[in-house]
Amino acid sequence: MRLLLDGLALVGRYGTQGFAVSIFLGLALPQFASAARPLLGFTIFMFVMITFARVDTTALRALLRRPRAIASANAWLIVAPAVLALAVIALLGRSWLDPGLVLGLAVLAAAPPIMSAPAVAMMLGLEPTLMMVSVLLTTALAPVISPLLAEFVAGGAVPLDITILLRRLLLLIGGAVLAAMLLRRVLGEARIRTYRAQFDGFGVLMYFLFAVAAMDGVLAAAIANPLRAIGYLAVAFGLAATGFVSAFLVLRWLEPAERFVLGYGTAQRNMGLLIAALGADTPDTTFLFFALAQFPIYLMPQIVKPIARRLTAVAAQDPPCYRAAP
Numbered sequence: 001m002r003l004l005l006d007g008l009a010l011v012g013r014y015g016t017q018g019f020a021v022s023i024f025l026g027l028a029l030p031q032f033a034s035a036a037r038p039l040l041g042f043t044i045f046m047f048v049m050i051t052f053a054r055v056d057t058t059a060l061r062a063l064l065r066r067p068r069a070i071a072s073a074n075a076w077l078i079v080a081p082a083v084l085a086l087a088v089i090a091l092l093g094r095s096w097l098d099p100g101l102v103l104g105l106a107v108l109a110a111a112p113p114i115m116s117a118p119a120v121a122m123m124l125g126l127e128p129t130l131m132m133v134s135v136l137l138t139t140a141l142a143p144v145i146s147p148l149l150a151e152f153v154a155g156g157a158v159p160l161d162i163t164i165l166l167r168r169l170l171l172l173i174g175g176a177v178l179a180a181m182l183l184r185r186v187l188g189e190a191r192i193r194t195y196r197a198q199f200d201g202f203g204v205l206m207y208f209l210f211a212v213a214a215m216d217g218v219l220a221a222a223i224a225n226p227l228r229a230i231g232y233l234a235v236a237f238g239l240a241a242t243g244f245v246s247a248f249l250v251l252r253w254l255e256p257a258e259r260f261v262l263g264y265g266t267a268q269r270n271m272g273l274l275i276a277a278l279g280a281d282t283p284d285t286t287f288l289f290f291a292l293a294q295f296p297i298y299l300m301p302q303i304v305k306p307i308a309r310r311l312t313a314v315a316a317q318d319p320p321c322y323r324a325a326p
Helices: 002-013 015-028 030-053 055-062 067-092 099-110 115-124 129-154 163-188 189-194 196-214 218-224 224-252 254-266 271-281 283-290 292-304 305-317
Strands: none
Touching: 002 129, 015 292, 030 115, 030 129, 030 163, 030 196, 030 218, 030 271, 055 129, 067 099, 067 129, 067 224, 067 254, 067 305, 099 129, 099 224, 099 271, 099 283, 115 129, 115 196, 115 254, 115 305, 129 218, 129 254, 129 271, 163 189, 163 271, 196 292, 218 224, 218 283, 224 254, 224 283, 224 292, 254 292, 271 283, 283 292
């Protein structure tokens, strides 16, 4: 057991590099992708469970004294992605777009922020509490909000059965929250904090499994139609960059480190949650966009690491008042 924990801690200490390597390993293992695809729901379940289990109640109580920050962060993370997706659809022309891509953009807009965002903040040495609270709230609200947002962005051309989507999201998220409560009760919050690096390492392993599953059919689709794959990648990276910059420029009343992490979460969305809920009903082109949208999610932590280091240095000189005691 000690060897396993030490191995997870080692992986966790190189988390951002692990994310970047995982996506390319997933792409390089197409023979395992088809077998791993049914595990998408399992990996999403584990992400939700771990994120809820790692809530720092001390930092959370301090953050609750800043309701404006919580309200603005959650409003931004719900509204901004939908605005960005609609802007892309309007810019490219809905009638010119493949309905599968439109649904993919709707899934991105409707999904809550990626569950790894707080963990990425921790790996980068940034305060994760506001992002964690926002992930928890938006994920908890996803069964109600996500189907409505997806239908609004997709439009009538891409019909969705929001009743089925709602039921599947409730089962997936509700089950993960109950599992997180059980984990906190068994381990205790202090022990969960002690094994922070091990939890980070476990998250990287889950993301590797997720990457393998998400890459099912991607290499073949890219070879068959490289221009489409390049276009989907360009849209995904463009949304990631625009979301990152817009959050940093607009949410100026928040701490720079908070804007940084919220910017990461603006267009880096937990699309797998809705893809897992859609299941076999997911069109091939929607799944392709979902898979290619994982590249900015996996690569951005390493790309923005130098900026995070500067913010960490500034925060060390003037730490936010709500930061939990070490």
